[in-house]
Amino acid sequence: EPEVTQTPSHQVTQMGQEVILRCVPISNHLYFYWYRQILGQKVEFLVSFYNNEISEKSEIFDDQFSVERPDGSNFTLKIRSTKLEDSAMYFCASSDNSGRRNTGELFFGEGSRLTVL
Amino acid sequence: GQNIDQPTEMTATEGAIVQINCTYQTSGFNGLFWYQQHAGEAPTFLSYNVLDGLEEKGRFSSFLSRSKGYSYLLLKELQMKDSASYLCAVWRTGGFKTIFGAGTRLFVKA
Numbered sequence: 001e002p003e004v005t006q007t008p009s010h011q012v013t014q015m016g017q018e019v020i021l022r023c024v025p026i027s028n029h030l031y032f033y034w035y036r037q038i039l040g041q042k043v044e045f046l047v048s049f050y051n052n053e054i055s056e057k058s059e060i061f062d063d064q065f066s067v068e069r070p071d072g073s074n075f076t077l078k079i080r081s082t083k084l085e086d087s088a089m090y091f092c093a094s095s096d097n098s099g100r101r102n103t104g105e106l107f108f109g110e111g112s113r114l115t116v117l
Numbered sequence: 118g119q120n121i122d123q124p125t126e127m128t129a130t131e132g133a134i135v136q137i138n139c140t141y142q143t144s145g146f147n148g149l150f151w152y153q154q155h156a157g158e159a160p161t162f163l164s165y166n167v168l169d170g171l172e173e174k175g176r177f178s179s180f181l182s183r184s185k186g187y188s189y190l191l192l193k194e195l196q197m198k199d200s201a202s203y204l205c206a207v208w209r210t211g212g213f214k215t216i217f218g219a220g221t222r223l224f225v226k227a
Contacts (some may be wrong), residue, residue, distance in 0.1 A: 035217075041219070043154075043204065043220075045214055047213065048213040048214055055214075082137070091160075103148065103164060103165045104148060105150070105162045110159055111159055
């Protein structure tokens with residue numbers, strides 16, 4: 001069964017460093033997302049991406065964050081200068097909001113745990 | 118704005134039935150999801166309701182009342198493996214944005 005894959009599974013970085021989290025969405029999906037979940041807290045929306053541009057972003061997704069689809073398969077989240085409070089699990093998701101399956105069901109990757117020291 | 122409320126924790130006994138409620142307020146509604154999340158894992162899809170009424174899928178059922186901004190997830194014949202967090206999520210119109218509630222941690226005891 002097709003799945004969303006994420007790398008790395010865990011990254012430890014120093015405050016102020018740049019981090020890039022990578023995702024390979026399901027191949028026929030058109031909509032891509034990043035969510036984060038701070039330990040013990042809820043899953044928070046960061047950004048949605050469609051047709052090579054951001055569709056919507058939350059107030060969390062400030063100038064320190066960016067997303068890119070550098071080729072036909074990868075979808076990346078970059079944090080330019082990490083802060084302690086960026087420590088969280090980051091989930092990539094994709095969905096197939098086509099006429100065939102217009103439910104918006106999110107297929108999540110296993111997550112990338114980011115620890116900022 | 119949007120707001121999603123669900124109980125923080127519930128406990129139930131193996132073999133029993135449990136109902137997890139969710140109320141929501143949102144501008145622009147395109148459907149309501151329930152996801153299951155085991156500790157340390159990603160959320161996985163359980164159900165989707167866009168019209169009022171009950172959707173049944175094996176041991177899991179989900180109900181929606183759009184006029185009341187209310188949904189519930191019903192789990193029957195509880196098993197120990199059902200111990201997890203259950204996340205109510207609203208799919209908003211425009212922008213492809215799904216917003217999650219804080220989740221209900223369900224403990225199933227023997």
